[in-house]
Amino acid sequence: MxxxxxxxxxxxxxxxxxxxxxxxxxxxxxxxxxxxxxxxxxxxxxxxxxxxxxxxxxxxxxxxxxxxxxQLIAETLDTSKLVREGFTRRYLEEHGYSRGKTFEGLAEYLNSFTTKDFIEKIYAGVQKKEIEIPHEVLSDMAGSDAEKLFYLDPLxxxxxxxxxxxxxxxxxxxxxxxxxxxxxxxxxxxxxxxxxxxxxxxxxxxxxxxxxxxxxxxxxxxxxxxxxxxxxxxxxxxxxxxxxxxxxxxxxxxxxxxxxxxxxxxxxxxxxxxxxxxxxxxxxxxxxxxxxxxxxxxxxxxxxxxxxxxxxxxxxxxxxxxxxxxxxxxxxxxxxxxxxxxxxxxxxxxxxxxxxxxxxxxxxxxxxxxxxxxxxxxxxxxxxxxxxxxxxxxxxxxxxxxxxxxxxxxxx
Known part of the structure; x- marks a missing residue:
């Protein structure tokens, strides 16, 4: 090694x-x-x-x-499309979004960014006012209450x-x-x-x-x-x-x-x-x-x-x-x-x-x-x-x- x-x-x-x-x-x-x-x-x-x-x-x-x-995580995600998709899925799953409209909406939104902007968004968090996601059921909110401003909290x-x-x-x-x-x-x-x-x-x-x-x-x-x-x-x-x-x-x-x-x-x-x-x-x-x-x-x-x-x-x-x-x-x-x-x-x-x-x-x-x-x-x-x-x-x-x-x- x-x-x-x-x-x-x-x-x-x-x-x-x-x-x-x-x-x-x-x-x-x-x-x-x-x-x-x-x-x-x-x-x-x-x-x-x-x-x-x-x-x-x-x-x-x-x-x-x-x-x-x-910079390292941006270079990492640029190694392959599968790596970036896998990271996006893991990140959303760990925030409680494993399936449904919220998961799909957030994944689509994050994947619309260049890698550099994607990483900045991961750190900054995703505010609810940034995107409109129709919620099929309450459980699709991943435990978020109506007062919460973020789908993904900042770091x-x-x-x-x-x-x-x-x-x-x-x-x-x-x-x-x-x-x-x-x-x-x-x-x-x-x-x-x-x-x-x-x-x-x-x-x-x-x-x-x-x-x-x-x-x-x-x-x-x-x-x-x-x-x-x-x-x-x-x-x-x-x-x-x-x-x-x-x-x-x-x-x-x-x-x-x-x-x-x-x-x-x-x-x-x-x-x-x-x-x-x-x-x-x-x-x-x-x-x-x-x-x-x-x-x-x-x-x-x-x-x-x-x-x-x-x-x-x-x-x-x-x-x-x-x-x-x-x-x-x-x-x-x-x-x-x-x-x-x-x-x-x-x-x-x-x-x-x-x-x-x-x-x-x-x-x-x-x-x-x-x-x-x-x-x-x-x-x-x-x-x-x-x-x-x-x-x-x-x-x-x-x-x-x-x-x-x-x-x-x-x-x-």
Whole structure:
């Protein structure tokens, strides 16, 4: 197999990354749909795009190849008419339209677009006012009520490319996401991996999206070629972690023999592990102190292969620093607290992703400029910081790591 993915750490020199430039889908959020679409506010698209372009250029300037998922899926659908028709059918079926006038009307409408415009429409959503579809029976509405404005909802979270999938070694997880608003995103990944010439047949899938248990890429951190850290969070279940660990341990293409599961508070402010904890160097991590109990403890579990092929050994610890030292064979560790651990600054900057940093090389990161207290602290700890613009992108509650999916890192 010619590898198309190579991610054996969080900190190896970043060579190729996957992004999505926010588009019309962001402007299709309304105050009434913010909660369902997982937003606290509505970003101003023009500024959000300028900020995202600045982010992408920052990565290019440091030697990273930038790929866009919207471009990859367009190239994928152009490989054959059957692939595009199959994607259209799957996309509509997953939205509840499997047959009838609504299915036929939507399929005909989507297939009237060029591939580029088709993809833009998938992200932006299809409003009911765009097309007239006669409904034979109520069930043809796929559960939509009369007040709903869309046949197909927009995908405004898609600029957080970290979550629908996770690069892990030479393979990927293609994720069953928690909320309906995001579940269509990983179908795009599935089609790219199965049909795009750059990836088809070259990427082992450790876990596909056809599960009932949830997992998202923001909870999946690659600490070394042998160790994965995964958050037990609002978006990732302990059952998913155990299922993935078992596959990693028994699959001969996997190099991973240890999973470090970290239990974090289950809430929107700390939705993924990488919103409160990221690796930035061989022995340096950012951390939000709010994840710890009053005595400094946190439930941490080390998963390793059991005696039988289908068994997992689980060890419970309450000291995150001790657990990290053990699984990474470190004697010293530098945990850098978001906002310096201040009771006001830390939660404010964590809310704006002060702990969500993207390492582009050991000790070199990209992060939002607005978290200036954390940035100064990182610099004092010897970290090289590239600051990116953040007034509108941050409204989506995700930082530089959330907005990026590494596809290739140099090995350490």
């Amino acid at each position: 010619d590898n198309a993915i190579n991610v054996n750490s969080e900190i190896g020199k970043l060579k190729t990354v996957l992004l999505h430039r926010p588009g019309e889908e962001v402007e299709n959020i309304t105050p009434d749909t913010m909660d369902r679409l997982l937003f606290d506010d509505i970003p101003y698209l023009e500024i959000a795009q300028k900020e995202h372009d600045f982010f992408a250029q920052t990565l290019r300037d440091t030697g990273t190849e930038v790929l866009y998922i919207e 405004p979270n898609a600029y957080f490319t970290r979550d629908p999938q996770a690069s892990m070694g030479i393979g990927m997880t293609v994720n069953r996401m928690t909320f309906a608003a995001r579940q269509p995103e990983s179908l795009l990944t599935e089609y790219v991996l199965n049909h795009h010439p750059r990836f088809a047949g070259k990427v082992p899938v450790w876990r596909n999206r056809n599960h009932q248990t949830r997992i998202e890429g923001g909870d999946e951190l690659i600490l070394s070629k042998n160790v994965v850290a995964i958050g037990v969070s609002e978006r990732t279940s302990s059952k998913s972690i155990q299922q993935l660990a078992l596959e990693l341990f028994k699959n001969p293409l996997s190099t991973f023999d240890t999973v470090l599961a970290v239990e974090i508070p289950h809430n929107h402010a700390m939705m993924h592990l990488d919103t409160v904890f990221t690796m930035i160097n061989r022995d340096q991590f950012t951390v939000f102190p709010g994840i710890f109990h009053g005595d400094g403890s946190i439930n941490t579990f080390i998963l390793t292969p059991g005696k039988q092929a289908d068994e997992i050994k689980i060890e419970h610890l309450t000291d995150l620093e001790a657990a990290l030292k053990r699984v990474l064979n470190l004697t010293e560790l530098d945990l850098i607290e978001c906002g310096g651990g201040d009771s006001i600054i830390a939660p404010r900057e964590q809310w704006n992703d002060g702990s969500n940093t993207l390492a582009i090389a050991p000790g070199e990161i990209v992060t939002y400029d607005r978290n200036y207290i954390t940035i100064e602290l990182l610099k004092k700890h010897g970290v090289k910081v590239h600051e990116i613009l953040s007034s509108e992108l941050a409204r989506g509650r995700g930082g530089a790591r959330c907005m990026s999916q590494p596809l290739w890192r140099e090995d350490l």
